[in-house]
Amino acid sequence: MKRNTRINLLLLLAVAALAVLPLALGLGDHKKEPFAGADAEAETAVTELDPDYRPWFSPLYEPPSGEIESALFAAQAALGAGVLAYYFGLRRGRRQGEERALARGEDEGRGSSPAPGSG
Known part of the structure; x- marks a missing residue:
């Protein structure tokens, strides 16, 4: 493992x-x-x-029951978790894109220069 x-x-x-x-x-x-x-x-x-x-x-709004209050709290927590997950996913995607671009740039640079000892 x-x-x-x-x-x-x-x-x-x-x-x-x-x-x-x-x-x-x-x-x-x-x-x-x-x-x-x-x-x-x-x-x-x-x-x-x-x-x-x-x-x-x-309060501006008083839910009619405890169940509705709990549901609103859970919806608020889910929305916050979704925003955080989107942000961290976006950051990770950008970082991976930059790493791929750097790797492609290094590979292209290697292909254009002559190999050592070949001249």
């Missing part, structure tokens, strides 16, 4: 472990809601400290 393949498999296992182990071992505070976000935790902490607190402003 190649070294890069081994490294990629180890990284994949590490990511899977980071995703599964906290759920399997019951780590974290899951008393109130099993998958409560940081916003809900902050809201709870603020209302405990100051029950009369009023937010400075309200």
